[in-house]
Amino acid sequence: MKNIYITDLDHTFLRNDLSISDYTKNIWNSYKDASILSVATARTYKKTMQFLGGIHINAPMILLDGALIATVDKKIIDTKFIKKDLADAVIDEGAKFGIYPFVLALADQNLNEVFLHSNILNNHQKNVLTRYKRDDNLQALKNIRAMDDNFKVVYMGEEKLLKDLAKQVEDSFGDNLKYILAPEAYTGCHFLTILHPDADKSHGIKTLSEYSGFDLSKLTVFGDNYNDLGMFNLAKISVAMANAQEKVKQEADVILKYNNDEDGVAKYLEELKNAK
Template identity: 60%
Template sequence: MNSIFITDLDHTFLRSDLSISPFSEHIWNAKVAKNILTVATARSFKKSEQFLANLQINAPMILLDGALIVSQKRQIIQSLCIDKALGDAVIDMGAALQSFPFVLARQGTALDEVFLYPAQRNAYQDKLLQRYRGDDHLQEETDIRARAANFKLVYMGEEAMLQELQKHLYGTFGDALKYILAPEAYMGCFFLTLLHPHADKAHGLQCVSEYLERDLSEMTVFGDNLNDLGMFAKAGTSVAVSNAHETLKARADIVLNHSNDEDGVARYLEAQGV
């Protein structure tokens, strides 16, 4: 029976300059002929399509940290969102601490998203926006508010500040949200991502398992950061790239000798045979 491989993108399959090497591209497309390959990423559908333009995908993609599951035929399998009332309440609480989030919301269909960013930003947010310059789904908001359906709200800043914010949010909203606090190596800061309580990669993996009618034990997953922990716990085999967070390495079945910039995932796939 064919094998199932699911990889994170940033700092795992993508190189640090957000490119995919010719070697990784070749190995992926050779492997996909006889196996199942897809991604589990914090990235949106649009951005993932751009990164994966030259790769063949033959299984559902886990997107937006699990808030959106989309088949290889662009059909929506699952969409989990934060509603406007809850989103606005979160924004109001953050504003009291002078912190304002990015809001990635549904616009029209679930495959058409808008990236809202606040007029009041910190240096980390400005730096991230420079990487998105030219994207047509960016929209600045003088008074940022949630939309009717929000895939996720994302705060950026120093770890201590975001820990305080998370404490306040959890004290008010409890398990009505999923909270992911993780380092962001590109920016040298931390992200606090807020999602629907079932929108994470672990639930996404379960959804893909049911869609494919294959057991979780048959899946091999690759990752680098704390938002991959749930996926690592569920999959049959978990593989961390050499540049992964130490906590994730400790939970991995396999730690690679190569990083994302050294084609770690592709080297592993090549070693499994085609």
């Protein structure tokens, strides 16, 4: 049975400038024949594929925090959607706090995604959107409404505001949704991600295991933030980056001395190979 390696992207596999070094590409790809290789990320399919040029992936990817499982050739394995009426109700709750979300949704079965945002943006959102200005799936709306099939609703802002919003949303919708409040290292704020209750990386890995028939006792995962904790609990070996959140390090089997800018994932894999 092959070993399985699944890595988070941001602040784990990607450097802070969103690139992947040739060294990391070479080490990762050297595992392609003897291992199962994939990613588990909060990113969309489109963004993930933009980042992974030259990277070998031979299993379905866990995308959008587990709301989508899909192959590199756009075969959809599983989806966990927030339906329109529920997503719109969440948007209405946020409006009471004077804050409007990003909504990531599926436009069609060809895996075309839509990134919806309000015309009313805070500075953190404006900062994030500068990285998407060349993308053709952005839609700015005066009165933001969700679509039929929504992967997630994401708020960005100061921690206290988002804590208050998270409490309000959870009080209103309870177990009908999943709520993840975490630091956002690129902009220095926090983000509140709202998902289908079964949309997370741990459910994604279980789905992937059933689909691909791999053994979880052979699984190693890499991560840095709170949305990685579910897959840490499932894996045989969980590896936290040197730059990981402290709560994530506490749950990890291995804490690297290297951060994402220092090719931490690749250095771990190279040391593993050299130890054999």
